[in-house]
Amino acid sequence: MPSRQRAQRQSSNHMEVALHHGRRFGRPLSYKLVHFLFVRRDMSCSVRQIIAADLSELANLHAALIPVPYPPSFFINLLIQSNYACLIAHDTSSASPDAPIAFISASIHKSNSITGSQKPHIQLLTLGVLPEYQHKGLARTLVQQVISTLHTSSDPTPPIYTHVCTTNTLAQSFYRSLGMTPFQSSRDSGPFIARNKYPSYSSRCRDDLVELFRSRDAYLLVGEVSV
Numbered sequence: 001m002p003s004r005q006r007a008q009r010q011s012s013n014h015m016e017v018a019l020h021h022g023r024r025f026g027r028p029l030s031y032k033l034v035h036f037l038f039v040r041r042d043m044s045c046s047v048r049q050i051i052a053a054d055l056s057e058l059a060n061l062h063a064a065l066i067p068v069p070y071p072p073s074f075f076i077n078l079l080i081q082s083n084y085a086c087l088i089a090h091d092t093s094s095a096s097p098d099a100p101i102a103f104i105s106a107s108i109h110k111s112n113s114i115t116g117s118q119k120p121h122i123q124l125l126t127l128g129v130l131p132e133y134q135h136k137g138l139a140r141t142l143v144q145q146v147i148s149t150l151h152t153s154s155d156p157t158p159p160i161y162t163h164v165c166t167t168n169t170l171a172q173s174f175y176r177s178l179g180m181t182p183f184q185s186s187r188d189s190g191p192f193i194a195r196n197k198y199p200s201y202s203s204r205c206r207d208d209l210v211e212l213f214r215s216r217d218a219y220l221l222v223g224e225v226s227v
């Protein structure tokens with residue numbers, strides 16, 4: 001079979017898998033097909049939800065940017081669970097427009113067992129932007145976009161929370177810029193720390209990224225992010 005025909009058939013198979021999951025979990029047909037274009041003077045990116053064909057590259061990009069070992073089931077859940085969403089970005093103006101450059105994953109929940117809130121909230125699970133694409137507002141756009149993907153009702157946007165390694169000062173600065181602050185269970189207590197949140201690390205990342213994750217503990221950051 002000619003390679004183009006084979007590629008078309010593969011792509012249509014992957015789309016069928018994605019649509020199958022979409023139907024199975026009661027998502028509207030458009031759920032997996034949303035594309036979002038992010039254009040700046042120096043770059044043009046597309047942002048879309050993942051499909052099955054993205055899982056292997058998504059896992060590789062996680063391994064390159066976050067030295068935390070995520071099992072295959074983590075990525076499959078992002079694809080099939082109806083309360084999860086994962087977006088990836090591509091640089092459509094680059095020489096390799098099919099290679100993902102950034103990702104975000106998140107889930108929406110009816111209540112929060114850590115903070116004790118009985119209201120819905122969104123948990124940001126993973127977020128990463130390749131170093132050459134950082135400081136261009138891409139992570140901020142991904143956070144806003146994943147919130148819009150998960151929160152589709154007209155109710156006010158639910159609060160957001162995420163864990164961030166206590167030594168990852170760069171990510172802490174990023175989340176602070178979004179208005180997220182460390183959770184404290186009472187005014188007098190210090191910031192809540194989730195101990196041993198990252199019991200083991202893998203070392204496929206650059207040394208500077210591994211260094212950011214040298215602690216095994218995490219702060220819980222909470223806030224409201226406008227979209």
Ligand SMILES: CC(C)(COP(=O)(O)OP(=O)(O)OC[C@H]1O[C@@H](n2cnc3c(N)ncnc32)[C@H](O)[C@@H]1OP(=O)(O)O)[C@@H](O)C(=O)NCCC(=O)NCCS
Pocket residue numbers: 065066125126127128129130133134135136137138139140141164168170171173174175177209
């Ligand atoms: C954290 C990370 C996702 C930020 O991505 P980004 O696309 O560069 O972030 P943005 O460009 O959207 O930044 C928005 C704001 O966050 C703040 N910020 C982002 N990176 C920062 C840094 N390295 N130092 C200080 N502030 C930073 C700034 O206020 C920035 O606004 P500005 O550019 O107008 O000053 C990226 O550095 C990354 O992938 N790090 C490695 C993986 C990681 O730590 N992930 C998070 C934990 S899972």
